[in-house]
Amino acid sequence: MKMTRVRKHSLLIILTLCLVILAGCGGASSMLPASTPVPTQSGPASKEQPVPVVSGSQISGSDIPDTQAFVTSTSSTGHYQLEVPEGWAQTSNGANVSFTSNLNALQVTLTNATSQPSASTVRNDQVPTLQQTGRAIRDVKVRDVQLPNGPATLITYTSNSDPNSVTNKQVRLENNRYLFYHNGKLATLTLSAPVGADNVDQWARIARSFKWV
Incomplete structure (x- = not known):
């Protein structure tokens, strides 16, 4: 009889512990989502x-004509120069120009x-920042x-334009971004x-003309 009581007591303890463990697991699983989503990049533009x-x-109105004249633009502050299409509106802010x-x-x-920079470092550094801060960045490619x-590193990608100040409309853009170091x-x-837009030759001319002075 003594062995039977001991066994019954031991079984009761084991069953009690199992119930406590199962209750704890059930409570934990009810608090967690079924699947953990990958965090999205912050910032309103990236969304x-x-x-x-x-x-x-x-589109055709945005083609740079084959007959387009170019002039040399030099930044005395930034110590660089490049050829730009003649007649385009210019905005300067120190060494930065558009x-x-x-x-x-x-x-x-x-x-x-x-x-x-290199294609490898740009993929790890500049590209994540571009995707986070840019407008609907897609189709990103990087090469030296x-x-x-x-040498330079080239990033190609598509994006939305800034909203038009009057109509609030946007257009889908293709972009070539060159990184020059000195x-x-x-x-x-x-x-x-x-x-x-058909600007391949003109964009190549502009990029090839960039140099430090």
Whole structure:
């Protein structure tokens, strides 16, 4: 009889412990979601959805003509120069400069850097920042290129434009972004136009003309 009581007592303790453990597991699982979502990148711009690609005259009107004249723009503050389409509206802020015409844009910004960027470092550093702060960034590709005046890293991607100040409309853009490094300075040259515009040769001319002075 004594062994029977001991066994019954032991079984009772084991059953009690199992019930406590099962209750705890059930409570924990009810507090957790069925699946943990991957965190999205913060910032309102990164949450935008791509706008439809425009077509017809809006695209052809953004082609830089083969007969387009170019002039040399020199930044005495930034110590660089490049060829830009003549007649485009210019805005300057210290070493930074931008040129615009219709839906075309050309921009150069200057920042400090410690070393020459490469496709590998750009994928890990600049691209995540671009995706987080840009407008509906898609189709990102990165590669190293050799230009007449030295090496550069090229990022190609599509994005939404800023909303029009009057109509609030946006267009889908394709962008070529070149990174040039020299003596602790990083120049970022960004060329933008509506998706489908034929500016390949003109963009190549602008990028190949960039040099430090």
